[in-house]
Structure formats: C-alpha cells, structure tokens
Amino acid sequence: MPSRTLSSFTLSDLAFSWPDGEQVFDGVDGVFPGGRTGLVGRNGVGKSTLLRLIAGRLTPDRGSVTVAGDLAYLRQDLTLDPTRTVDAVLGIEPQRKAVHRIESGQGMDDDFAVATGQWDVEERAVATLDRLGLAHVAGTPESLGRTVGTLSGGETMLLGVTAALLAEPQVLLLDEPTNNLDLRAKSRLYAAIDQFAGIAVIVSHDRELLDRMDTIAELRSGELRFFGGNFAHYLDAVDTEQEAARAAVRDARADVRRQSRELVETQTKIDRRQRYGKKTESSIPRILAGERKRQAQASAGKLRGVHADRLDDARRTLTEAEDAVRDDKEIRIDLPDSVVHPGQRVLELDTTLASGQRVELSVIGPERIALVGRNGIGKSTLLRAVSEASPSVPWRSLPQRLDVFDESRTLAQNVADAAPHAADEQIRGRLARFLFRGRDADVPAAALSGGERLRAALATILLAEPPPRLLLLDEPTNNLDLPSLRHLTEALAQFRGALIVAGHDLPFLREIGPTRWLELTEEGLSEIDPPA
Known part of the structure; x- marks a missing residue:
C-alpha cells in the first residue's frame, strides 16, 4: 500500500502533437482528486495518450503535469509482447538477477547497490500474485522467469496490475485493466482497486468497474470535465x-x-x-x-x-x-451477407489441446456458440485449433492479441492485403464506416490505439475476400467504447453465418443470441445452460 496519500494532482496547459504534426491536446487543464477516477471518452480521443503524458512516457509540447509522489502505470497493450518474462513485467528482473548473483558468490559492487532493500523481492512478488489469484502462474520464485507468451491475455493483464501494486505508488494509472479478465479475476481486481489508498486514474469501458469510481473525468474535444460520482451519475448528468x-x-x-x-x-x-x-x-x-x-x-x-x-x-x-448538443460519429458495421444453411457442415474438430484437454466439436449450420471458461484454461488455444482444423467454409479469426497486421504497413494496405480484388476507393469507403477517414487510413498499424486497433482488426477481417461465413472472435469487446459495442452487438445478432465467440462479457454474449453455450474446463469441453 502507498506510504502516504495525495489529495490531488494537476495538469496545466498541457499540449501534445505527434511527430507527423497531428495535434492531440492544446492546453488541457485539470485537477484529478483523491480516490478513484474513471477516465472516459470515445475511442481515439486520446485517453491512453493522456495517461502516457501523466506517466512521463511522452513529453508534452507545452505545459506540465504535477504529481508529488511515486507513480505506477499499466499500459493497455501489455498483452502485445509475448517475449517478456514475468519478472520483467513486474519490474523486478534486475533485482532478482542481482540477488541470485550475490547468493551464488558472483556478485559485483553494482549488484549490492541494486539488491539493497530488495532481498525479499521474490517473496513479495509471489505473495502479491497470490492475492490477485495468480498463484498458478508464478506461485514460486523459480516460475517468475516464464514468458508472457505462455499466459492468457487475462493472466497477463492481472500480472500488469500486480506489477503496478508491487511498486507501492501514490498514483496508480490503469489503462483498460479488465480486458480479457474472467468474472473471478475481475472481482479480485475490483477488490484490489477498492483497497488502493492513493489516487487511481482508470481508463475503462467496463460499466461495473466505472460504477465503483468516486469521480468520472470525461475527455472530449481535447478538454477534461469532471463529474462527481460514479458512471451512472455521469450518464444521468x-x-x-x-x-x-x-x-x-x-x-x-x-x-x-x-x-x-x-x-x-x-x-x-x-x-x-x-x-x-x-x-x-x-x-x-x-x-x-x-x-x-x-x-x-x-x-x-x-x-x-x-x-x-x-x-x-x-x-x-x-x-x-x-x-x-453531442453529435458524435459512430461506427457502422455491415457484416458480410454470407449465409450458412441449416444442416450444412461447417466444422469437425477432434483433438487434444496443448494443455491436455480432449476436445470434440461439431458446428453445423448457422450455429452461434458462446465459449466461456476461466482465464488460462485454453479458450484462445481452442479457437486456434478450430482455425487449424480446415473449416469447410470461408472463415476469419479475430485473435485476442489483435496481431492480424503487418505493423509496418498502413491500415489501408493491411485491408488491401486481405481483400486484393477490392478497389482503393471501396477499401477507403468501407474503412470510413469504421471511422477511419482520409489520412486516418494511411496511419501505420503500429501507431493505432487500443480501441482503434480493435476497430481496424474488425474492418480487416470483415472486408476480407472471400466474405467469411464463419467468424472466430476472441474477446471482441475489449477497448470498444459503449456506442461501438452496441453497433457490434447489433451486427453480430444479424449475422447469418456461423459464429464462435470466446469472452467473459456475459451481457454481450447473451445479446448476440447464442444457440449453444460451451464451457472449457480442465476436463474438456461441455455444453452448459446459459449463465444467469
């Protein structure tokens, strides 16, 4: 827990532009109060950029951020680098290595400087991981060296929260911390945030989390407005x-x-x-x-x-x-008019997953399958196995890590790769429906924000040739603002192809109208009644 609490921190005349000249902020002022503040706004409005400025990861063109205390920051895109180790994400890799070298008799003077006050760093890390339900990920000091690529997206996100708490900051910045979390993991995260004694600023589209906030800060048109109370009070206001x-x-x-x-x-x-x-x-x-x-x-x-x-x-x-009067632009999602007829065989899967579960799955006709299960149980692995099983109809997959792009190429070029026969005007017209207009379509994929990245990934798979008749979606609601989520829900509800969606957002899963609910456990795959 933080050693002392702060009553507020301040942004003064904050201005920032990207190297290509695109202006994000021009004179943002604001005072973030003590307690928990939910930072909300449309996808692409600059919420993640603002957190990076507050955290010192970006340098403002003008103005200042005044934070009198230690600060910890959790990035939204933590799940994108599978090569990092657990201890690197926790920020304790140098201390662990220094302690190990000293204990083995090979320590240098620099090692003693790094290890001072950190002799129990492994034990504290394991204890914090256990508090957030991650004992199965790194329950021993030895397992702190495993790579993030061996973890699920939800486990990696909880790992990032663990890293932030382990730093014992006075200010905690979290960017979409509930992405990929199952219901149990979310409850543990909520409890950890409730117990945090400093200032917490949390970017999120998770209604339940936002309703636990003390204040809502809305970022809109480059300005910050603060509303006392939780998200429900903000909506009423x-x-x-x-x-x-x-x-x-x-x-x-x-x-x-x-x-x-x-x-x-x-x-x-x-x-x-x-x-x-x-x-x-x-x-x-x-x-x-x-x-x-x-x-x-x-x-x-x-x-x-x-x-x-x-x-x-x-x-x-x-x-x-x-x-x-607010007249915000919203995405327009038109799913391919691709039909799977009743009785048509779409998929036959009979395999053993890497985690050992025996899985048999048949998809016949325009079935709509909601796939649930705890973090790390293997849902993403199962979706990969489905894609490798050679479905009998054209299919497209939206992976949890959104790694569907050539990062060095622009968004328009990535879509053109997926739809080689589409004219440039057609590609740009369809991208505009996902709010990528004009120069936005020429931005490199690597420069997209989390919400933009999801919209771009959806555009890429839905504009692909031939039109998909089977969609495999892994946590498709992550990073979507509420209007975009509504449009995606409506579009999927009308899709006439087959659908397999893995997720933890039960209201979303219910609204797309599953014909079957499947749960993946240690024993395998089984059909269940719709969760209450």
Whole structure:
C-alpha cells in the first residue's frame, strides 16, 4: 500500500502533437482528486495518450503535469509482447538477477547497490500474485522467469496490475485493466482497486468497474470535465445536460424563425412607406420632400439594423446551442451477407489441446456458440485449433492479441492485403464506416490505439475476400467504447453465418443470441445452460 496519500494532482496547459504534426491536446487543464477516477471518452480521443503524458512516457509540447509522489502505470497493450518474462513485467528482473548473483558468490559492487532493500523481492512478488489469484502462474520464485507468451491475455493483464501494486505508488494509472479478465479475476481486481489508498486514474469501458469510481473525468474535444460520482451519475448528468441543450436548440431555432419573420415584415413596411412617400413628394415643396426622405431613410435603416442585429444574435445563440448538443460519429458495421444453411457442415474438430484437454466439436449450420471458461484454461488455444482444423467454409479469426497486421504497413494496405480484388476507393469507403477517414487510413498499424486497433482488426477481417461465413472472435469487446459495442452487438445478432465467440462479457454474449453455450474446463469441453 502507498506510504502516504495525495489529495490531488494537476495538469496545466498541457499540449501534445505527434511527430507527423497531428495535434492531440492544446492546453488541457485539470485537477484529478483523491480516490478513484474513471477516465472516459470515445475511442481515439486520446485517453491512453493522456495517461502516457501523466506517466512521463511522452513529453508534452507545452505545459506540465504535477504529481508529488511515486507513480505506477499499466499500459493497455501489455498483452502485445509475448517475449517478456514475468519478472520483467513486474519490474523486478534486475533485482532478482542481482540477488541470485550475490547468493551464488558472483556478485559485483553494482549488484549490492541494486539488491539493497530488495532481498525479499521474490517473496513479495509471489505473495502479491497470490492475492490477485495468480498463484498458478508464478506461485514460486523459480516460475517468475516464464514468458508472457505462455499466459492468457487475462493472466497477463492481472500480472500488469500486480506489477503496478508491487511498486507501492501514490498514483496508480490503469489503462483498460479488465480486458480479457474472467468474472473471478475481475472481482479480485475490483477488490484490489477498492483497497488502493492513493489516487487511481482508470481508463475503462467496463460499466461495473466505472460504477465503483468516486469521480468520472470525461475527455472530449481535447478538454477534461469532471463529474462527481460514479458512471451512472455521469450518464444521468450528461442526459440532463443534453435534454436541456436540445430544448435550447428548439428555442433558439424558434427565435431565429421569429426574428427572420420580423425582419421581413419590417422590410415590407419600409417598402410600403417608401412607395407612399413617392406618391406624396409631388404635392409638397422639394426641400421639405427631400428632408422627409432623408429622415425616412435614416429611420428605416435604423429599424432594419435593429432587426438584423436581433437575427444575428439569434443565429449566434442557435450555433452555441447546437454546439452543446453531442453529435458524435459512430461506427457502422455491415457484416458480410454470407449465409450458412441449416444442416450444412461447417466444422469437425477432434483433438487434444496443448494443455491436455480432449476436445470434440461439431458446428453445423448457422450455429452461434458462446465459449466461456476461466482465464488460462485454453479458450484462445481452442479457437486456434478450430482455425487449424480446415473449416469447410470461408472463415476469419479475430485473435485476442489483435496481431492480424503487418505493423509496418498502413491500415489501408493491411485491408488491401486481405481483400486484393477490392478497389482503393471501396477499401477507403468501407474503412470510413469504421471511422477511419482520409489520412486516418494511411496511419501505420503500429501507431493505432487500443480501441482503434480493435476497430481496424474488425474492418480487416470483415472486408476480407472471400466474405467469411464463419467468424472466430476472441474477446471482441475489449477497448470498444459503449456506442461501438452496441453497433457490434447489433451486427453480430444479424449475422447469418456461423459464429464462435470466446469472452467473459456475459451481457454481450447473451445479446448476440447464442444457440449453444460451451464451457472449457480442465476436463474438456461441455455444453452448459446459459449463465444467469
């Protein structure tokens, strides 16, 4: 636990642009209060970038971050590097090696400097892993040297949380910490966050986690706004605000119509008076007629100006009211119109997984299978075995690690690789439906954020040729903002092909309409009733 607590930390006039000139922030200010703050916002708005700036992993172009205390940071993309060892992720690899060299009699002066105060580092690491339910991953000092590639995505994420807690920070930054976690692992993570005594800032789309927050910070259009209370309170506040904003737009539009009508009526009256004035000019002296004309023109101009100014004010008020109404762009997912007919054999699998489970699986017709099981039990391994079993229909897979890209090539080039016969205009048009417009389609895959990476992976597999009739999806809801999750759910619910989805998001799995629920355990694969 942190040795002392902080009441807040501050962002002041924070500005940041990427090397290609793309501006992310221009003068962000904010004070993060004590306790737990959920940082929310649309995919690609800059939440992960902001955490990296706070953590010192990126250097701002202008402004400052003031954090008086030790800070620990968990990256969103922790699962992307399978070659790292457990102790490297925990940040204790140098200390372990130094202690081992000293104990073997081969220690140097530098080793003693590194090991001072860290003689029990292995025991503390194993104890923290056990507290988060990872004793089976590294329950002994010797097992701390295993690689992340041998762990499931959920286990790796919990490992990252363990690393952050092991540092005993005053400020804890977590980026999508519940990705890939099963229900039991989530409950352990929730408990660990509840017990943290410092300032926690957590980027997440996990409603249950966000409802445990003390404050919600919304990042929108390069600005931070803070809402007291949890995510439910935040949604209520935004709904109330938007209802008032829409009412203000209605009133402002009515005022614009009224002012436009009054300006037209005023102009009509002025024209009528001018016509009447011309008729009477011949009956009065020329000097008097000229003076009356000048007075009438001045009065008409003043009257016209008053109403024109009122119309301009009404239009400005309408613009301000419309700006307050949220009109966020949302992804549009059109799944391939590929049909698997009832009775059509899609897949036959009879194999033994690397973890030892004997698995038999038949998929016939447009079956929709929800695959569940605890972290590390082998769900991802099973999906790989399915893909290697030569399904009898075109298929595509969305792996948990999202490693479907050539990282050096742009998003448009990656999609073109998957759909070689599609024209560039067609590829870019479809990518726009996933909110990759214009230059966004030319960004290298390696530069995509977590949410962008998932959208890009979905675009790549769904635009592939031939159109997939079997989709294998491994934790497809990770990093998706709530509107995007809704669109994905609706699209999958209407998909007419076969579907196997591995996940821990039970509401999502229920909403896509599984025809079968399968659970993978140590004994193998078995059909279960839908979880309550």
